[in-house]
Amino acid sequence: MIAEAGLALLWLAAALSLLQLVLGWAALRENPILPVREADGEGDRVKRGGGANGLSMPLHQPAAGPPPHGSAAGRTLMNFVRPVAVAQGVLAGLAFLALIQLFLRTDLSVQLVAANSHSAKPWLYKFAGAWGNHEGSMLLWVTVLALAGAAVALFERRLRQDTLIATLAAQAAIGLGFYAFLLFASNPFTRLSPVPVEGNGLNPLLQDPGLAFHPPTLYFGYVGISIAFSFAVGALVTRDVGPAFARAMRPWVLGAWIFLTLGITAGSYWAYYELGWGGWWFWDPVENASLMPWLAATALLHSVTVLATRAGLRAWTIMLAVVAFSMSMIGTFLVRSGILTSVHAFAVDPLRGAFILVLLAFYIGGALILFGLRVRHVKEGAAFEIVSREAALVANNLLLSVVLGLVFVGTLYPLVTQALGHEISVGPPYFNAVAGPVALVLAAMMAIGPMLRWRRDALKALAGRIAIPVLLSAAALLAVVIFAPGIGWLPLFGLAVAPGVAAASVAPLWRRNLRRTPFFIFGMVIAHFGIAVALAGMASESAFTRETLVAARPGQIVGVGPFSVRFLGVTPVAGPNWTAIEAELQARRGGGAPAVLRPQARLFSSPPTPTNEAAIGTWWDGQLYIAIGEEDAEGRWQLRLWWKPFVTLIWLGGGLIALGGLLALIGRLRRERRGHPEEAAA
Amino acid sequence: MKRKNQRLVLLVLAIGAVLGAVLLGMSAMRGQASFFYAPGDVAQKGLPLDRAVRIGGMVRQGSIHRHGDGVTIDFVVRDDTPSTIRVVYRGIAPDLFRENSGVIAEGRFRPDGIFLANEILAKHDENYMPPELQRRGLHKTETLE
Numbered sequence: 001m002i003a004e005a006g007l008a009l010l011w012l013a014a015a016l017s018l019l020q021l022v023l024g025w026a027a028l029r030e031n032p033i034l035p036v037r038e039a040d041g042e043g044d045r046v047k048r049g050g051g052a053n054g055l056s057m058p059l060h061q062p063a064a065g066p067p068p069h070g071s072a073a074g075r076t077l078m079n080f081v082r083p084v085a086v087a088q089g090v091l092a093g094l095a096f097l098a099l100i101q102l103f104l105r106t107d108l109s110v111q112l113v114a115a116n117s118h119s120a121k122p123w124l125y126k127f128a129g130a131w132g133n134h135e136g137s138m139l140l141w142v143t144v145l146a147l148a149g150a151a152v153a154l155f156e157r158r159l160r161q162d163t164l165i166a167t168l169a170a171q172a173a174i175g176l177g178f179y180a181f182l183l184f185a186s187n188p189f190t191r192l193s194p195v196p197v198e199g200n201g202l203n204p205l206l207q208d209p210g211l212a213f214h215p216p217t218l219y220f221g222y223v224g225i226s227i228a229f230s231f232a233v234g235a236l237v238t239r240d241v242g243p244a245f246a247r248a249m250r251p252w253v254l255g256a257w258i259f260l261t262l263g264i265t266a267g268s269y270w271a272y273y274e275l276g277w278g279g280w281w282f283w284d285p286v287e288n289a290s291l292m293p294w295l296a297a298t299a300l301l302h303s304v305t306v307l308a309t310r311a312g313l314r315a316w317t318i319m320l321a322v323v324a325f326s327m328s329m330i331g332t333f334l335v336r337s338g339i340l341t342s343v344h345a346f347a348v349d350p351l352r353g354a355f356i357l358v359l360l361a362f363y364i365g366g367a368l369i370l371f372g373l374r375v376r377h378v379k380e381g382a383a384f385e386i387v388s389r390e391a392a393l394v395a396n397n398l399l400l401s402v403v404l405g406l407v408f409v410g411t412l413y414p415l416v417t418q419a420l421g422h423e424i425s426v427g428p429p430y431f432n433a434v435a436g437p438v439a440l441v442l443a444a445m446m447a448i449g450p451m452l453r454w455r456r457d458a459l460k461a462l463a464g465r466i467a468i469p470v471l472l473s474a475a476a477l478l479a480v481v482i483f484a485p486g487i488g489w490l491p492l493f494g495l496a497v498a499p500g501v502a503a504a505s506v507a508p509l510w511r512r513n514l515r516r517t518p519f520f521i522f523g524m525v526i527a528h529f530g531i532a533v534a535l536a537g538m539a540s541e542s543a544f545t546r547e548t549l550v551a552a553r554p555g556q557i558v559g560v561g562p563f564s565v566r567f568l569g570v571t572p573v574a575g576p577n578w579t580a581i582e583a584e585l586q587a588r589r590g591g592g593a594p595a596v597l598r599p600q601a602r603l604f605s606s607p608p609t610p611t612n613e614a615a616i617g618t619w620w621d622g623q624l625y626i627a628i629g630e631e632d633a634e635g636r637w638q639l640r641l642w643w644k645p646f647v648t649l650i651w652l653g654g655g656l657i658a659l660g661g662l663l664a665l666i667g668r669l670r671r672e673r674r675g676h677p678e679e680a681a682a
Numbered sequence: 683m684k685r686k687n688q689r690l691v692l693l694v695l696a697i698g699a700v701l702g703a704v705l706l707g708m709s710a711m712r713g714q715a716s717f718f719y720a721p722g723d724v725a726q727k728g729l730p731l732d733r734a735v736r737i738g739g740m741v742r743q744g745s746i747h748r749h750g751d752g753v754t755i756d757f758v759v760r761d762d763t764p765s766t767i768r769v770v771y772r773g774i775a776p777d778l779f780r781e782n783s784g785v786i787a788e789g790r791f792r793p794d795g796i797f798l799a800n801e802i803l804a805k806h807d808e809n810y811m812p813p814e815l816q817r818r819g820l821h822k823t824e825t826l827e
Contacts, residue, residue, distance in 0.1 A: 275804050276777075277776075316692070341813055383688050397696075398699040405700045406703050406707045425814075426711055427736075427788070550753065551751060609777070609778070612777050634752070640774050
């Protein structure tokens with residue numbers, strides 16, 4: 001019954017999504033858009049205020065637009081759109097809960113459960129296993145999409161009424177395509193007959209707490225970007241691209257971006273400890289698929305601030321919102337079609353890829369056409385000087401776009417050549433060589449940007465402000481060259497840039513009354529500081545990692561970096577649905593206390609699959625990472641050991657970036673509640 | 683700067699930056715794009731000795747040998763042509779690496795035709811078959827049955 005109920009809920013949600021689109025469209029037709037309104041907007045005032053005080057924005061924004069001018073019928077229609085969006089979100093959420101319930105019960109009469117679950121699986125993996133497969137993960141995708149729309153309908157109070165309606169209609173339009181994909185090509189609720197006695201089990205590599213956290217977080221980010229897209233489409237439809245619109249959009253972008261950051265960070269750590277080869281980023285197509293929306297969303301986050309604060313970069317911001325969600329959909333396509341060779345890929349059905357490709361072309365193409373039709377109605381922003389906060393943010397956006405372009409080309413170029421009958425694969429050497437240097441320039445620009453004033457600044461004053469960070473970087477460069485000669489130039493410059501960026505990122509707090517500093521300033525400081533921390537971790541890991549590969553007998557001592565590791569022996573152990581050989585190793589550095597590490601080679605029973613569980617020992621200055629291989633004929637065991645100095649900084653940095661985003665979000669929302677309008681000028 | 687010009691300048695900058703990125707990317711790729719080689723391709727195109735490449739195919743039944751040092755293995759990769767590649771790899775083989783299963787390795791060819799792998803790509807899923815191998819008509823089923 002649950003499966004049928006779930007399917008019915010899904011159909012209902014799809015119907016509501018159609019209703020939402022039609023209602024929105026009808027309401028907007030009934031209430032013709034009055035372009036006059038935007039001319040009254042603050043954007044115009046900034047324009048007129050041209051050379052005068054940049055803070056001449058109106059102090060009080062209307063909470064939402066004034067009552068629509070249209071007919072009573074139109075207003076009635078409008079009042080229906082919000083509840084429909086909420087109901088759609090609730091129904092999709094219930095359908096998803098139904099699927100989880102099926103997995104928790106291990107209802108083997110449902111094809112998806114039988115193919116991906118097993119009654120002896122631990123509880124957590126029954127639960128998370130609901131999205132550890134194609135259909136379930138697409139249902140999660142659609143659920144997040146619907147919930148995002150519902151959240152906008154419930155909580156968005158600042159957006160002009162007609163723009164809000166257009167936004168919800170756009171969100172419904174996206175939803176419709178993906179409901180169709182689920183219902184016609186990826187139905188998660190299909191019944192199976194005859195009912196099998198036992199399920200096939202979940203891929204053991206996925207039987208990890210990471211599965212409970214990483215995909216949902218990433219999807220909240222990935223699909224949350226759809227809100228930015230719908231906002232952009234909505235504002236284009238109602239010609240409402242201006243600072244008030246940007247202020248309404250910003251928290252949503254910020255929210256999605258926080259999840260995206262967390263999801264990527266968690267995914268990187270998961271791959272690091274689960275795959276057993278000690279890498280944290282492989283430039284794999286599936287990883288790039290999550291990085292590309294992040295790059296676009298990061299650019300969007302910064303350009304939307306220029307639009308909100310200085311009424312500039314209007315068309316560009318809209319474009320970025322479209323690009324960001326396009327990247328999410330391209331990412332979904334890459335992951336779900338399995339069209340590129342990936343270490344994270346699963347066996348897939350190529351037809352489904354084609355379906356997503358059609359949806360993708362439809363939505364991106366539609367948005368671009370709308371953009372082309374309406375871009376001349378988007379007003380130009382206020383002017384600014386070459387040396388100014390705006391200019392730095394423009395540079396930030398350009399550099400982010402360049403990195404995005406490079407990753408995009410590297411990821412998709414093989415597809416193009418493949419279509420031309422000539423195969424290439426692009427690997428880490430390409431990405432490191434082209435994206436690395438640009439990313440370092442970007443980090444330097446990030447250090448300078450927050451020190452600049454809005455509108456115009458003097459180079460001389462800037463030189464004084466960046467003196468300390470520049471000196472720090474120079475000192476770091478010198479120190480690394482002297483004490484660690486011969487490391488690659490990319491890690492070398494990474495290690496040099498990181499301390500300067502770290503110092504520069506806390507500069508905005510200099511001589512400020514910390515108690516009166518708004519939260520979003522702290523957010524920016526912490527996020528930028530997090531970039532420096534992550535950068536230092538990446539550079540240190542690539543420069544200083546030590547590796548030892550041996551076949552060792554029990555009792556033997558193996559050296560790796562500053563550690564001497566005694567291999568004590570192996571014992572068989574068993575888990576709920578696996579057995580394993582567990583090695584015991586004692587690691588000691590200098591005279592320090594020994595730490596015991598226990599890597600395992602596991603054998604899962606259903607499906608019978610070997611997996612490697614590396615053991616990781618964490619010290620304040622790095623991690624010792626040990627994986628165990630096979631036993632040879634002479635009784636020796638393969639051991640692979642790495643000492644990775646400061647590798648933890650990578651994920652600590654990622655966490656700080658997300659925390660910074662969270663503080664900024666709280667700051668923005670609090671400020672709004674207190675009735676302050678906008679002033680971010682630091 | 684006049685406002686009118688500013689938009690134009692920004693637009694030109696943006697297009698320039700993205701185009702520059704694409705061109706930079708393309709040229710970098712010409713330099714170091716690693717081609718994919720299946721055993722049949724090596725026979726057809728000759729050994730690529732000047733750069734790191736990827737090879738792939740099926741691990742031939744009974745071909746995995748351990749060396750005396752305990753950490754080096756060698757094995758033979760085949761495809762649906764008569765050609766094969768002998769691969770030497772130093773390291774711990776990934777979990778789903780086994781005989782009669784698809785494999786992709788990265789490394790370099792020696793002049794004598796032996797492939798020195800520095801990495802064997804891991805798989806998440808035993809049914810996963812990389813697209814390069816699928817296009818060469820290698821499927822999981824043909825070898826498992």
